[in-house]
Amino acid sequence: MEQPTEATRAVLHVLPLVLDLGGTFVFAISGAMVAVRHRLDIFGVLVLAFAAGNAGGITRDLLIGAVPPSAIADLKYSGVSALAGLLTFYWYPVTHRLRRDVQWLDAVGLAFFAVAGAEKALLHGIHPIMAALLGMVTGIGGGMLRDVLVSEIPAVLRADLYALAALAGASVVVSAHLLHLHPMVAALLGGGLCFALRFMAIRYG
């Protein structure tokens, strides 16, 4: 069992931020694409990009008592969301052609959020089982709000292995934490499993 070093502690604090921002960017794109498909104007697109990119993390932060949530306290989240919204809106022909690749991006975003959500919940002293569930909530929250706002049943509730992939990935992160593995290892194992499950669901589902 490894002693937490200075470097480990730094990783513990930087890792969730990187994962969170990566997930935010990807989900903001998915929100913006849904908004464009529903013919919203640029401001509707930006609102939906922010909602899809940040609802999961904001919900997690409110539920664990981390207030104000990172997405409010830290400008990077809305910056990343706005960037994703603008790129999607003005380059829609490009993003639209890339929508199959966006599916893969979405799987990456889900993995990032599931890991980041579980790590942050653990950091705030939440029980391991609930930390895994909060990783799942972080992963699926944005997509749920995105679909509710355009009056559709959340794809997250239907899509094969979506919530399950997030929960499995977050559970691995929590288990690795209980086994005192390095958080980087936990992130790779958990995120990898989450992505692999979505990969199989998209490829063969």
Next chain:
Amino acid sequence: MEQPTEATRAVLHVLPLVLDLGGTFVFAISGAMVAVRHRLDIFGVLVLAFAAGNAGGITRDLLIGAVPPSAIADLKYSGVSALAGLLTFYWYPVTHRLRRDVQWLDAVGLAFFAVAGAEKALLHGIHPIMAALLGMVTGIGGGMLRDVLVSEIPAVLRADLYALAALAGASVVVSAHLLHLHPMVAALLGGGLCFALRFMAIRYG
């Protein structure tokens, strides 16, 4: 006027938990049944069971500043929700045949949540009138999120005497509190009124 004894104080703390968990179980079943009717897979069913069973209590807890909410801090809530989801999914023919009885169970759950919500809000020093409203929110929140997630107008907003029954029950709890009645008596009176109103609405409405 009765002095708060040790036993009374114990009741004050245990009663909301029992009522909360009972309400969670019943509403989780209603969420799972809606999910099955919309042909969601087992994970969609579990997500909707958790959402329906816990959204009311989580909303109440966030609004009164009880963070993390009980449903996050205490594993029993997600355990009870998962149990309700699994039972409903794997025994759907049975639960479906019992759906009329579920209406009655739902009335019991509403009464439980209205009472528990009002009691907990009072414990947190919320103004009595708002405590009654928070009892109503606890009662109707889960059903509202359940219906929004399957893209329907919440039945709660249409059903006869639904919000009113919850508000009336919670108001009785609050009034009994102001009259220094025993919390058990308050719960019986308030819960009884809420159930009686729904009983009449279902039977003769």
Next chain:
Amino acid sequence: MEQPTEATRAVLHVLPLVLDLGGTFVFAISGAMVAVRHRLDIFGVLVLAFAAGNAGGITRDLLIGAVPPSAIADLKYSGVSALAGLLTFYWYPVTHRLRRDVQWLDAVGLAFFAVAGAEKALLHGIHPIMAALLGMVTGIGGGMLRDVLVSEIPAVLRADLYALAALAGASVVVSAHLLHLHPMVAALLGGGLCFALRFMAIRYG
């Protein structure tokens, strides 16, 4: 640069309340009108009036950590919402005939909320850029929940210059704050711009 006097500080605390309550009243009317159009009964109308009138402010307060939110801690909010709901329900022929004027009222409410939201976020030490975004959230939150609850895509996401008007008004408030202008001046400039943008959108849009 002006020193904050006793009077300025009083304005800083009273102004958000007045603006918040004015915005609540107007949006509660819009919520109640939508509820009546969907043939909800009086209790559905009151729930939707409260949701539309208070969701924006409650979201803002949860996000900035002002818990319990004003709408829960202060009875005036639910009183104003209930009044708006009752007036709309029982005088629907009148309110319906006035629905064009309600559009103007709505523009006033949006201006009130955008200003109040930005001012309160600044008071709680939120970064100026996020304070402007929170002003927008305060302005559009109620209308979004109102439409989601009747299973429609939020008009806010479609309507010309809606989110933009709120954001522009809130940005002016924040800029005026950074320039140390009197909060009353900030409110007039920001609210005026927000209203003017909506005015043009309704008139010529």
